[in-house]
Amino acid sequence: VTAEKAGFDHFMLKEIYEQPKAYRDTMGARLNDTGNRVVLPELTMTEEDIRSIRNVHIVACGTAYHAGLVGKSVIEKLARIPVETDVASEYRYRAPIITKDTLVIVVSQSGETADTLAALREAQRCGARVLAITNVVGSSVAREANDVITTWAGPEIAVASTKAYTSQLIAFYLLGLYMAQVLGTVEDAVVSETITAMQALPEQVEAILEQAEVLKGIAEAVSTHDNLFFIGRGLDYAVAVEGSLKLKEISYIHSEAYAAGELKHGTLALIEEGIPVIALATQEELFEKTVSNIKEVKARGAHVIGVVNDGDVELAKSVDSTFAIPKTLALLTPALAVVPLQLLSYYASLARGNDVDKPRNLAKSVTVE
Numbered sequence: 001v002t003a004e005k006a007g008f009d010h011f012m013l014k015e016i017y018e019q020p021k022a023y024r025d026t027m028g029a030r031l032n033d034t035g036n037r038v039v040l041p042e043l044t045m046t047e048e049d050i051r052s053i054r055n056v057h058i059v060a061c062g063t064a065y066h067a068g069l070v071g072k073s074v075i076e077k078l079a080r081i082p083v084e085t086d087v088a089s090e091y092r093y094r095a096p097i098i099t100k101d102t103l104v105i106v107v108s109q110s111g112e113t114a115d116t117l118a119a120l121r122e123a124q125r126c127g128a129r130v131l132a133i134t135n136v137v138g139s140s141v142a143r144e145a146n147d148v149i150t151t152w153a154g155p156e157i158a159v160a161s162t163k164a165y166t167s168q169l170i171a172f173y174l175l176g177l178y179m180a181q182v183l184g185t186v187e188d189a190v191v192s193e194t195i196t197a198m199q200a201l202p203e204q205v206e207a208i209l210e211q212a213e214v215l216k217g218i219a220e221a222v223s224t225h226d227n228l229f230f231i232g233r234g235l236d237y238a239v240a241v242e243g244s245l246k247l248k249e250i251s252y253i254h255s256e257a258y259a260a261g262e263l264k265h266g267t268l269a270l271i272e273e274g275i276p277v278i279a280l281a282t283q284e285e286l287f288e289k290t291v292s293n294i295k296e297v298k299a300r301g302a303h304v305i306g307v308v309n310d311g312d313v314e315l316a317k318s319v320d321s322t323f324a325i326p327k328t329l330a331l332l333t334p335a336l337a338v339v340p341l342q343l344l345s346y347y348a349s350l351a352r353g354n355d356v357d358k359p360r361n362l363a364k365s366v367t368v369e
């Protein structure tokens with residue numbers, strides 16, 4: 001068993017550390033030789049098919065749904081096509097408007113989640129083309145979808161998903177760039193700049209992993225609390241939602257992820273003396289706005305841990321501690337910002353003496369609706 005874990009105490013930790021490899025493998029042969037274009041030879045969808053897409057629906061469950069929240073921003077920003085992201089168990093029952101010009105993207109690590117599979121079938125029944133992003137070759141979702149982008153994360157054993165999620169993000173970046181190339185919605189220079197930044201991500205993740213001890217310290221302090229908050233705006237909010245789920249799943253500490261600007265419309269009432277607030281502030285365009293939300297919680301006694309970009313010394317003055325992630329393009333920050341949150345959850349679970357890899361009541365793959 002120890003051998004399977006390659007010397008790590010838990011599968012989750014091993015899988016967190018496998019992320020640089022998962023990023024490299026998922027990008028792999030999907031970048032051209034000169035590294036300035038995305039190629040997706042596995043797609044049966046033609047360029048004409050892509051040009052006929054009027055709207056995109058991303059459908060998934062759990063952590064895969066959270067990857068879909070990032071995917072929405074990525075596709076809208078790069079390809080300028082409207083995107084909606086739904087949880088699969090809700091999608092079919094809201095009579096979604098699906099036409100033959102809708103691209104439905106289902107995201108599933110296992111490719112066996114019952115709700116996701118049912119959503120796929122419903123989309124096809126309505127005439128839509130379905131593209132699957134999945135980690136398991138030959139899974140039900142992979143077999144039934146019209147197109148498949150495989151995430152090459154390798155087997156994920158821990159119930160709490162880590163490397164599958166981040167590989168799904170990489171798949172969305174590749175797909176968004178590819179659609180943009182076909183549609184001409186971004187300049188070639190932006191495509192190659194984004195690819196160059198993506199190629200730096202694995203080493204940047206390694207740099208974060210080297211800081212694991214720092215996160216262990218933060219996690220041990222956090223683990224004594226029963227409630228905490230994650231806040232952020234834009235892509236930081238999407239990451240906050242995933243960070244909050246990860247923490248809840250394995251540490252059993254209740255947390256809530258809130259869009260930072262929405263706090264004052266309710267949840268601010270729950271901020272009391274000493275409550276930890278993990279504030280993500282990696283999006284430069286939204287930075288000032290996020291800082292003012294951080295001040296709102298600070299003023300009510302919160303203990304704020306900021307996740308910031310490397311070199312950002314400003315925020316350190318207004319929070320209790322900061323964790324810096326290496327600098328990348330704003331669109332790519334989720335692929336880095338989630339990593340400290342994964343480690344934080346891992347160490348908080350450990351500090352609470354929980355079964356990290358097999359949290360109570362949860363299953364790795366849910367094949368009932």
Ligand code: G6P
Nearest residue numbers: 061062063064108109110113363
């Ligand atoms: C279960 C797991 C989650 C996972 C979700 C979707 O609930 O506990 O970690 O995100 O299913 O799984 P999938 O295999 O479809 O990505």
